[in-house]
Amino acid sequence: MFDLRTDMALVKVHDLKMHFPIYTGVLRRHTGDVKAVDGVSFDIIEGETLGLVGESGCGKSTCGRAVLRLYDITSGSIVIDGDDISTMSQDDLRRKRPTMQMVFQDPQASLNPRMTVAGIIGEPLDEHTKLTKSEREARIYELMDQVGLNRDFANRYPHEFSGGQRQRIGIARALALNPKFIVCDEPIAALDVSIQAQVVNLLEDLQERLGLTYLFISHDLSMVRHIADRVAVMYLGKIVELASRDDLYSDPLHPYTKALLSAVPEPDPTLHDTAERVILTGDVPSPSNPPKGCNFCTRCPAVMDICHRVDPEFLTVRPGRQVACHHYSETKNTNVDQPVT
Amino acid sequence: MPDGALPVLDVKDLKTVFRTRQGEVHAVNSVSFDLRPGELLGVVGESGSGKSVTMMSLIGLLPTPPAEVRNGQVLFGGKDLLKTDDDTLRAIRGARIGFVFQDPMTSLNPVFSVGYQLMEPLRKHMGMNKAAARKRAQELLELVGIPDAGRRLKDYPHQFSGGMRQRVMIAIALACDPQVLIADEPTTALDVTIQAQILELVKDLRQKLGMAIVWITHDLGVIAGIADRVIVMYGGQIVEHAPVRDLFANPQHPYTRALLETIPKVHGARDDRLRVIEGQPPILGAAPEACPFRARCTHRFERCDRENPPRVPVGPDHDAACFWDAGTGGERDV
Numbered sequence: 001m002f003d004l005r006t007d008m009a010l011v012k013v014h015d016l017k018m019h020f021p022i023y024t025g026v027l028r029r030h031t032g033d034v035k036a037v038d039g040v041s042f043d044i045i046e047g048e049t050l051g052l053v054g055e056s057g058c059g060k061s062t063c064g065r066a067v068l069r070l071y072d073i074t075s076g077s078i079v080i081d082g083d084d085i086s087t088m089s090q091d092d093l094r095r096k097r098p099t100m101q102m103v104f105q106d107p108q109a110s111l112n113p114r115m116t117v118a119g120i121i122g123e124p125l126d127e128h129t130k131l132t133k134s135e136r137e138a139r140i141y142e143l144m145d146q147v148g149l150n151r152d153f154a155n156r157y158p159h160e161f162s163g164g165q166r167q168r169i170g171i172a173r174a175l176a177l178n179p180k181f182i183v184c185d186e187p188i189a190a191l192d193v194s195i196q197a198q199v200v201n202l203l204e205d206l207q208e209r210l211g212l213t214y215l216f217i218s219h220d221l222s223m224v225r226h227i228a229d230r231v232a233v234m235y236l237g238k239i240v241e242l243a244s245r246d247d248l249y250s251d252p253l254h255p256y257t258k259a260l261l262s263a264v265p266e267p268d269p270t271l272h273d274t275a276e277r278v279i280l281t282g283d284v285p286s287p288s289n290p291p292k293g294c295n296f297c298t299r300c301p302a303v304m305d306i307c308h309r310v311d312p313e314f315l316t317v318r319p320g321r322q323v324a325c326h327h328y329s330e331t332k333n334t335n336v337d338q339p340v341t
Numbered sequence: 342m343p344d345g346a347l348p349v350l351d352v353k354d355l356k357t358v359f360r361t362r363q364g365e366v367h368a369v370n371s372v373s374f375d376l377r378p379g380e381l382l383g384v385v386g387e388s389g390s391g392k393s394v395t396m397m398s399l400i401g402l403l404p405t406p407p408a409e410v411r412n413g414q415v416l417f418g419g420k421d422l423l424k425t426d427d428d429t430l431r432a433i434r435g436a437r438i439g440f441v442f443q444d445p446m447t448s449l450n451p452v453f454s455v456g457y458q459l460m461e462p463l464r465k466h467m468g469m470n471k472a473a474a475r476k477r478a479q480e481l482l483e484l485v486g487i488p489d490a491g492r493r494l495k496d497y498p499h500q501f502s503g504g505m506r507q508r509v510m511i512a513i514a515l516a517c518d519p520q521v522l523i524a525d526e527p528t529t530a531l532d533v534t535i536q537a538q539i540l541e542l543v544k545d546l547r548q549k550l551g552m553a554i555v556w557i558t559h560d561l562g563v564i565a566g567i568a569d570r571v572i573v574m575y576g577g578q579i580v581e582h583a584p585v586r587d588l589f590a591n592p593q594h595p596y597t598r599a600l601l602e603t604i605p606k607v608h609g610a611r612d613d614r615l616r617v618i619e620g621q622p623p624i625l626g627a628a629p630e631a632c633p634f635r636a637r638c639t640h641r642f643e644r645c646d647r648e649n650p651p652r653v654p655v656g657p658d659h660d661a662a663c664f665w666d667a668g669t670g671g672e673r674d675v
C-alpha cells in the first residue's frame with residue numbers, strides 16, 4: 001500500500017534540509033546555522049491536499065519555498081511530477097516553473113500595487129507563453145471567472161479590492177500557467193473569519209475542477225482539518241507526525257500534536273469546563289541551537305531519559321502513520337499502545 | 342456576581358466618528374453596554390467592526406482630530422469619563438483602568454527596562470518609594486508567571502519572547518490594582534500553545550484579583566473559553582448580547598448564527614463544505630439608516646433596508662438587533 005501511494009505521488013520530498021548560515025563579527029565569520037528545515041520527508045499524492053501545521057518559526061514557509069526551489073537547498077531531494085528539481089539548473093527550473101506555483105499569505109504585499117489586475121494575472125503568461133493579445137485577454141478573463149472576480153474590474157489596482165478579493169487575484173495569477181502543484185502559504189491567515197471560508201471553498205472547487213495538488217501551510221488547525229486529506233505536523237524544523245486527517249485529529253500520537261490540538265480553543269463553552277487540556281510550558285527553542293536529542297524534549301510532558309540523548313527517527317508506526325517519538329519506536333515497543341499524557 | 346450590583350463601567354449611546362480626507366468614518370454607532378463587578382465581558386467581531394475604537398473612545402485614547410466622540414456617556418466610579426479633564430483621565434488610565442494591547446512592542450518602551458516600566462506607575466500613582474516599588478514589581482512578574490522574576494526586572498522588552506512580553510504587559514496593566522482591565526486582542530499574535538498559557542493565566546488572575554475584564558477578540562473559541570457575557574459587534578454596532586452559554590446554544594442574530602456555522606472545528610463532526618457568509622462587511626461612510634448586515638443577510642425583510650433595528654430583548658439578559666425572529670422564523674413585531 002505504501003508503495004502504491006509513492007507511485008501515485010506527484011511530489012516526493014526526501015530528507016530536505018534548508019539551513020541559513022549565521023555570520024557574526026566584523027569578519028562576518030560563519031558561526032552557525034539556522035536549521036529552519038532540518039531533514040523532512042513527505043509525499044503528496046496527485047489531487048490531494050497535504051496540510052503542514054506548526055507554530056510560527058517552526059519552518060513551514062521555508063519548507064514550502066524550498067520545495068519549489070525558491071531557495072538553493074542545503075541538501076535532500078525533491079521530485080515534482082517526475083523531475084528531480086533539487087539539483088536542476090536555473091534554466092531547467094524556469095521551464096519547470098509553470099507546473100508549480102505559490103499562493104502567499106499577504107495578498108497586499110505579494111501583488112505589485114502599480115499593476116492592474118489584468119497586468120498581474122497576465123504577467124506569468126507574458127513570461128512563459130506566446131499568446132496573441134486577444135488570446136491573452138481571453139485567458140485573463142477566464143481566470144478571473146474561475147476565481148470569482150468580476151471581469152469589469154480587470155483594469156483596477158489591487159488597493160481597490162478587499163483582502164479576500166486580493167487573495168483571489170493571487171490565486172488567479174498562480175493558476176495562469178495551468179500548474180499541477182500549488183504551495184499555499186497561510187493563504188487565509190490575513191483574512192477575516194467570514195471571508196476565510198469563501199477563499200477555502202474556492203481553493204477546494206478549483207482543486208476538484210482542475211485536479212490540483214496542494215501543500216496547504218497554516219497555523220490554523222481547525223481550517224487544516226477542513227481542507228487537508230493528510231496532515232504533517234512540524235516542530236523546530238522537523239516533521240514530528242504525519243497521518244491522515246481523521247487519524248491525526250481523532251487520535252494524535254506525538255505528544256506535541258496532542259498539546260497543539262488541545263490548545264485550540266473550541267467555540268463551545270460547554271466543552272471548556274470538561275476538556276482536559278495539555279498546557280505546554282515555555283517557548284520553542286531557537287532553530288540555530290536546537291536541544292540535544294529530541295527537539296521537543298525541553299517542553300514535552302511525556303519526556304523520558306532517552307529523549308535528551310537520542311533524536312527519535314521518523315518511523316511508520318501504523319499503516320499510513322509516521323511519527324518521530326521514542327514512545328513509539330522499536331526500543332520502547334511496550335509503550336506503543338499506552339496513551340502518552 | 343451579586344444581582345443588581347452597580348456596574349463598574351456603564352457605557353451609553355457611544356458614537357465615534359473619524360474625519361478623514363475621504364469623508365467621515367462612522368466607526369462606532371450608538372454602542373451601549375455595562376461591565377459588571379468581577380465579570381469577563383467578551384467582545385467579538387471581525388476586523389473593522391469597531392471593537393478597538395469603542396474601547397479607546399471610552400477612556401480618551403483617540404486623538405482628536407481625526408477622532409470625534411460625538412455622543413455618549415461613560416460612567417466609571419460616579420464620573421462621566423467623556424466629561425473628565427485630561428489629567429484625571431490619564432491618572433485613571435494609569436491606575437484604575439488597565440490596558441493590554443495585541444502587540445506588546447507598541448506599548449512597551451524599548452529603551453527602558455521592564456522593571457522601570459513596572460515601577461513607574463507604582464511610584465507615580467501609588468506613591469511607593471523605590472524599594473517598595475521594586476519589591477512589588479518583582480511580585481507582579483511572579484504573579485504573571487515569569488520565571489526568575491527578580492533577575493529579569495533589568496531586562497529590556499526585546500529580551501523577552503512574544504508570550505513573555507504579553508505577560509509583562511499584563512503585569513504592568515495590573516500594577517496599581519485596577520478595577521477594570523481592558524484587553525484588546527492580547528493573544529491574537531501568539532501561537533496557540535502560548536495563547537493557551539495566557540488564557541490559563543487570566544483565569545487564575547481573575548480568581549486571585551477579582552477585577553472586571555473586557556476581552557476583545559475575533560476568535561469565538563477564545564470567547565467560549567473565558568467569557569461570562571458576550572457582545573457581538575458588526576459594522577460599528579452591537580448586534581447581539583448574551584451570557585456566553587446562551588449565545589453559543591441559542592444565537593439569535595443572523596450574523597452570530599452564520600459566524601458560528603462558518604467556523605470549522607478541531608473536534609466533533611467535520612463538515613464537507615464550509616458555510617460562507619457571502620459579501621463583505623459594510624463601509625461605514627455615514628450614520629447607518631438601515632441594518633448594517635442586510636446585504637449579507639439570508640433573512641432580510643423590506644424593513645431592514647429602511648430602518649436600523651434596535652436591540653430588543655430575546656431572553657434573560659439576552660438581546661439582538663434584528664427584525665427577524667429566530668423563534669418563529671418571521672418578522673418581529675417591534
Ligand SMILES: Nc1ncnc2c1ncn2[C@@H]1O[C@H](COP(=O)(O)OP(=O)(O)O)[C@@H](O)[C@H]1O
Nearest residue numbers: 020034036055056057058059060061062063287
Ligand atoms: N532568509 C532567512 N535567513 C535566516 N533565517 C531565516 C530566513 N527565513 C526564515 N528564517 C528562520 O527560519 C525559521 C523558520 O522560519 P519560517 O519558515 O518562516 O517559519 P514558519 O513559516 O513556520 O513561521 C525561523 O527561525 C526564521 O527566523
Ligand SMILES: Nc1ncnc2c1ncn2[C@@H]1O[C@H](COP(=O)(O)OP(=O)(O)O)[C@@H](O)[C@H]1O
Nearest residue numbers: 359361366368387388389390391392393394395
Ligand atoms: N484613525 C482612523 N482614521 C480613520 N478611520 C479609522 C481610524 N481608526 C479606525 N478607523 C475605522 O474605524 C472602524 C473601526 O475600527 P476598529 O475599532 O479598529 O475595528 P476593530 O477593532 O473591530 O477591528 C474601521 O472601519 C476603521 O477603518
Ligand SMILES: [Mg+2]
Nearest residue numbers: 060061062186
Ligand atoms: Mg510562515
Ligand SMILES: [Mg+2]
Nearest residue numbers: 392393394525
Ligand atoms: Mg481592533
